[in-house]
Amino acid sequence: MSARGVRWVALLAAALSLTAACAQEAPSNARELIDLRVPRSFPRMIVPEDNPTTRQGVALGRQLYYDRRLDPHGARACADCHLQNRGFSNPMVRGVIPHVNLAWSYYFLWDGHFEGGLEEAMRMEVEDFFGTDVNRLREPDLEEMFLAAFGTREITTRRAAYALAQFQRTMISQDSRFDRYVDGDASAINESERRGMQIFYSERGECFHCHATRLFTDNRFHNIGLDRQIAGTGRGAITRDPQDDGRFKTPTLRNVERTGPYMHDDRFATLEQVVDFYSEGLVYSDTIDSLMPNVSGGGMRLAPQERADLVAFLRTLTDETFLNNPDLGPPRR
Amino acid sequence: MNPPPRSLSPRRVLRGGPVVARCSLAVALSLGVGACGSSDPAPPSPDASVADVPAADAPAAAVAIAFAHTVGGAPLALGTTTPYTNAAGNSFGVTRLSYFVSGVTVRMRDGRSLTAPGARYLDAAMPATLRFALPGAAPVGELASITFVMGLPPDLNISGAFTSSPESLMEWPEMMGGGYHHMKFEGRYINRAGEPFNFMAHSGGLNRADYSFAVSLDASGRSITASGASFTVRMDVAEWFTGPNTWDLNDYFNATHRGIMGDAAAQASLRENGASVFSLAAP
Numbered sequence: 001m002s003a004r005g006v007r008w009v010a011l012l013a014a015a016l017s018l019t020a021a022c023a024q025e026a027p028s029n030a031r032e033l034i035d036l037r038v039p040r041s042f043p044r045m046i047v048p049e050d051n052p053t054t055r056q057g058v059a060l061g062r063q064l065y066y067d068r069r070l071d072p073h074g075a076r077a078c079a080d081c082h083l084q085n086r087g088f089s090n091p092m093v094r095g096v097i098p099h100v101n102l103a104w105s106y107y108f109l110w111d112g113h114f115e116g117g118l119e120e121a122m123r124m125e126v127e128d129f130f131g132t133d134v135n136r137l138r139e140p141d142l143e144e145m146f147l148a149a150f151g152t153r154e155i156t157t158r159r160a161a162y163a164l165a166q167f168q169r170t171m172i173s174q175d176s177r178f179d180r181y182v183d184g185d186a187s188a189i190n191e192s193e194r195r196g197m198q199i200f201y202s203e204r205g206e207c208f209h210c211h212a213t214r215l216f217t218d219n220r221f222h223n224i225g226l227d228r229q230i231a232g233t234g235r236g237a238i239t240r241d242p243q244d245d246g247r248f249k250t251p252t253l254r255n256v257e258r259t260g261p262y263m264h265d266d267r268f269a270t271l272e273q274v275v276d277f278y279s280e281g282l283v284y285s286d287t288i289d290s291l292m293p294n295v296s297g298g299g300m301r302l303a304p305q306e307r308a309d310l311v312a313f314l315r316t317l318t319d320e321t322f323l324n325n326p327d328l329g330p331p332r333r
Numbered sequence: 334m335n336p337p338p339r340s341l342s343p344r345r346v347l348r349g350g351p352v353v354a355r356c357s358l359a360v361a362l363s364l365g366v367g368a369c370g371s372s373d374p375a376p377p378s379p380d381a382s383v384a385d386v387p388a389a390d391a392p393a394a395a396v397a398i399a400f401a402h403t404v405g406g407a408p409l410a411l412g413t414t415t416p417y418t419n420a421a422g423n424s425f426g427v428t429r430l431s432y433f434v435s436g437v438t439v440r441m442r443d444g445r446s447l448t449a450p451g452a453r454y455l456d457a458a459m460p461a462t463l464r465f466a467l468p469g470a471a472p473v474g475e476l477a478s479i480t481f482v483m484g485l486p487p488d489l490n491i492s493g494a495f496t497s498s499p500e501s502l503m504e505w506p507e508m509m510g511g512g513y514h515h516m517k518f519e520g521r522y523i524n525r526a527g528e529p530f531n532f533m534a535h536s537g538g539l540n541r542a543d544y545s546f547a548v549s550l551d552a553s554g555r556s557i558t559a560s561g562a563s564f565t566v567r568m569d570v571a572e573w574f575t576g577p578n579t580w581d582l583n584d585y586f587n588a589t590h591r592g593i594m595g596d597a598a599a600q601a602s603l604r605e606n607g608a609s610v611f612s613l614a615a616p
Contacts, residue, residue, distance in 0.1 A: 041493060043498060043501050044497050197508075201508050202509075202594075202595065203533065203591045203592030203593075203594050206592070208506055209517075213501055213504060219498065243413065284529065287413055288531075289428075290429060290521055290533060291533060292531060293531070293592075294587075294588050294591060295529075295530070296526070296528045296588075
């Protein structure tokens with residue numbers, strides 16, 4: 001046999017040996033990349049190179065989202081605190097942040113306690129919040145799903161978090177009546193809602209600078225004038241910078257009709273109460289945001305009809321497609 | 334202040350994998366606008382890119398531009414107090430200052446020039462945004478001027494042009510004309526009642542009118558050497574409130590007139606005052 005032939009045999013043998021060693025592995029090309037269909041009007045979504053969104057990864061993430069085996073005590077799943085028909089929030093759990101459009105977040109929780117990408121946030125959920133015991137996940141159904149998603153049956157908290165992140169990236173709310181109006185359907189909102197939109201996108205209402213872009217959040221922190229005593233609260237509790245006292249992350253307004261109660265401490269039960277606060281309830285404190293209008297006068301000072309119009313507009317942000325999307329619901333057995 | 338994205342928490346540093354390269358504004362714009370090399374051997378014209386100049390005739394160097402912010406000559410300190418006084422006698426402070434400049438250009442005495450194409454987002458709370466290099470190699474020689482547009486000229490002020498934060502957060506509402514803010518200049522002042530009151534001097538393309546304006550700073554006596562050069566453009570924020578128009582903030586920001594985004598006269602007045610806002614720092 002020629003030297004070249006010997007080299008080919010050696011290579012073939014090496015390949016066969018690798019194949020045998022990796023008999024538990026699945027070929028990576030079996031994983032199907034998903035087109036997330038992010039609307040052109042949305043900000044660019046950042047997807048890490050080491051965690052592309054695949055059909056198999058999303059399926060695993062969805063399974064884990066609804067699976068109480070993630071909890072070492074088997075008591076709760078993500079979905080127990082994040083109800084789809086409530087915009088993936090929960091009125092019975094204090095301070096829950098709705099799980100929607102989180103793919104664009106880089107601060108998580110009201111005070112930005114966790115910073116980073118979705119993978120890092122989900123890792124915090126798995127490792128710190130749940131304290132997941134991977135031994136509880138080592139069951140045949142999940143091992144098969146991990147094999148399909150990551151090419152290995154070996155279950156780690158990192159892979160579980162990455163799968164959850166993939167699922168979260170599919171939780172995109174983009175089909176509210178407001179979206180349809182902006183995209184050209186003038187009949188999607190009524191006259192009252194249109195008037196409310198005018199207030200929302202004016203300095204009279206001064207909503208849009210913080211509830212910005214089609215995400216309806218700037219992902220930043222603001223003191224909106226809820227309290228006079230702010231020392232050590234909000235972002236300031238994290239950074240220890242008094243300039244950050246009283247500042248909380250801007251929540252998205254998508255599906256806001258369903259995500260009450262409102263504010264970081266759930267102090268307002270209804271949207272009407274929220275608008276009343278912005279209209280006449282602002283109080284001054286040192287770090288109050290310079291975007292807050294007419295603080296010494298209490299706020300926006302809207303007439304009753306204007307308040308009703310603004311609330312009506314906020315209700316146009318309800319996305320029934322998202323709230324009823326079966327692909328975001330419990331996985332079918 | 335809001336820290337820049339992806340800073341590290343003092344309480345917990347999260348681990349992250351590499352991120353898919355997000356085209357930076359500078360890269361995207363430099364791909365789309367000018368700054369392309371040319372083999373045309375024609376002599377340089379006043380508008381020519383340095384790439385039009387044969388290398389043998391024009392030694393090249395790197396040029397950096399920095400933006401700094403002052404109040405009456407003293408460095409601007411962002412904060413919630415009101416330590417400054419404007420021409421109308423209002424005590425004021427600045428909490429937020431972000432803006433676009435476009436087409437920053439170094440112009441040489443011999444007519445050559447070098448441009449940073451497209452727009453740059455500048456934010457007084459984000460030092461990394463305040464200094465940038467002009468792409469390509471600059472010619473060695475004596476300068477005539479540094480020019481740019483304050484804000485976004487109409488061809489760059491297009492809704493949806495910026496897809497990433499923080500640039501995307503400069504959006505200007507569609508029902509006011511769309512596009513982006515030229516500037517967000519905010520803070521608080523002490524009003525006639527002696528109370529702290531917020532001001533929001535936001536400029537932009539109200540109803541598609543163009544409130545951007547050209548700035549030309551005399552740079553005679555400055556030069557680019559073989560080792561490069563760095564120039565600092567200063568914005569004196571107090572100058573926004575004076576010039577041809579003296580702004581008493583009580584008149585523009587009060588219980589019934591909350592801001593100026595919808596006020597065409599105020600937009601024009603602010604643009605006029607912009608004529609004296611920028612200067613070139615001493616070498």
